[in-house]
Amino acid sequence: MNHDTTRPDTEPKTTSTHSVFGAPCWVSLTSRDLDATETFYGAVLGWRWRSASLGDRFRIALADGTPVAGVAAVATMWQMAVAWTPYFAARDADEAVAKVQERGGTTAVGPISFPPGRAALLSDRDGATFGIWEGQLVAHWERWRRAAPTYIRLHTRDAFAAAIFYGEVLDWASGRPGGVEVQYEGGEVVLRSEDTIVARIDSGALEAAPDPTLRPHWQVHFVVADVAACVRAAELHGGSVLSKGSDEAVLRDPDGALFTVTSRPER
Incomplete structure (x- = not known):
């Protein structure tokens, strides 16, 4: 999807959030050092890079x-946490932001026109x-979904x-065509x-009491061909391994952002 960290580029698109809504449509990462971030994720995930229209920090x-x-070198400049953030397709940004605020969530940025x-950029009521x-989304929407x-x-x-x-907030289970089923x-x-x-949304074992020590967060899972190779590459390029198994590992990049690599595509 031809995006900056929070937006698509301005190439012609054929799919909009009015027809496909509620689902994740992009992920972005804040960074302190773009060059180091490119080197790390290039080695771990095999990504290549191009510039973005918002400037040399993206x-x-x-x-x-x-x-x-998308990756933005704004963590230091804007005093932002280094983290991966998912973006969801919304039918109406103003309405979604209002619903977040009405339900105890907070607004960090926006809505901004791009x-x-x-x-x-928002937070739910648990942070x-x-x-x-x-x-508008990507013209090759299905190709992005397969590569994302x-x-x-x-x-x-x-x-x-x-x-x-x-x-x-996101009109899940609305029954409308293009929506998300729960x-x-x-x-x-x-x-x-x-x-x-x-x-997926989880809070521990069934019927277990909520864990007061948990810091709620969205975790991004990238599908890879070889989990073990990703683990080795992460360690060689300044990252760390929080947990690993034969088909999944939780990694931390050199800046501290967490993500998961998995060989199990969800279908």
């Missing part, structure tokens, strides 16, 4: 030629950060309460867009 990550993520759309985008993160997961204190919050499976809330799992 880069677009490419996977097999498809734009999949033709051909508008963006906002998990996310963004919304209203406007396999899914995102919200780790939070109360999965059901979180699902209600995001459902009301189901409960295996102790998690599972979100599907066009029959593909795009997000």
Whole structure:
């Protein structure tokens, strides 16, 4: 998807958030050092890079030629935390922001106009950060979906309460064509867009009390061919490994941003 960190570029598009809404449509990363970030993710995920229209502090990550993520060297300048942030397609940015505020969430930025759309950076009422985008998406929407993160997961204190919050903000389970379906499976809330799992929400074991020590956050999962190779590359290029298994590992980049690599595409 031809995006900066919070917006698509201005090439012609054929799909808009009015017809496909509620699903993740982009991911962005804040960084302190763009060159180091490019080197790390190039080694770990095989990404290539190009410049973005917002200036030299921004880069677009490419996977097999498809734009999949944005990176902004603004963490130090804007005193922002270094983290991966998912953006969701919204039918109406103003309405979504108003719903967030009405339900106890907060607005960090926006909505800001970035033709051909508008963006906002928000937090839910438990502090998990996310963004919304209203406007045109990628012309090759399905190609982006295949090249993008396999899914995102919200780790939070109360999965059901979180699902209600995001459902009301993003029109989940609205029954409208192009919307997101919400189901409960295996102790998690599972979100599907066009029959593909795009997000999960979990809060620990079934019927367990909410964990007061948990810091709610969205975790981005990237699908890779070789988890072990990604782990080795992360360690060689200044990252660290929080956990690893045969088909999944949680990694931290040199700036401290967490992400997951997995060999299990969600379908």
